[in-house]
Amino acid sequence: MKTKIHAADYYRRMLSMQPHALKRLDALAKIVPCNRGQEIPNNAGPAGHWYYVIIGAVRRCAVRSDGRRQIVDLMLPRDFFFISDSQSEATIEAIAEETVLASYPGQRVEMVAERDVEFARELRDVTFQSLTRSQAQLLIIGRLTALEKVGSFLLSLDGRASDASGQVVLPVTRYDIADYLAVSVETVCRALTDLRQRGVIRLADKRTIKIVNRSALEERMRESSMAAGV
Structure with missing residues (x-):
């Protein structure tokens, strides 16, 4: 059965009710609904985009030397992840039937962080969360x-x-x-x-x-x- 995709305002209300580190930029966020298997877009150059998972799941994949796929990061609701042009070696795609993201332009995030010390700390915490996910995965597969x-x-x-x-x-x-x-x-x-x-x-x-x-x-x-x- 095909999953019902709601209007963007529905997910924006969900976003407004979820506490997260980039809260003050929610007004600038673009709501990005994705189908399973859809690659997450990035066309913002080296500044990239920050993404926040409202619902669903996203995987970051790399291809091993033997041609097999390895999921190197798994993003679930309330997780952040970053995409830029420099990450072309990895593929990032939705893996749940209903995945909806909030997209924050990286250049705007950097501008706010430069003039707002508290926001810069929140952004640092978001980055640490991503590193923590990677460390947790290494412990699991080890x-x-x-x-x-x-x-x-x-x-x-x-x-x-x-x-x-x-x-x-x-x-x-x-x-x-x-x-x-x-x-x-x-x-x-x-x-x-x-x-x-x-x-x-x-x-x-x-x-x-x-x-x-x-x-x-x-x-x-x-x-x-x-x-x-x-």
């Missing part, structure tokens, strides 16, 4: 086994949700998860089945996973970190 990678990924998604309720709605397909974790899709499916059979998770439907034994999952991740010397 796990010893596929089971630990998938378990860490689920805990990471739950931690990034606004309520962290243990009800994880996967924003991506199992193929995307495989590209994010640098494993095969068959490995992802086996790991999810293993976690379900151990009673750690429950599959509510194809895209919804309930973490039913968080302590067991977290303990396993701690043990693997100690074994790896992390």
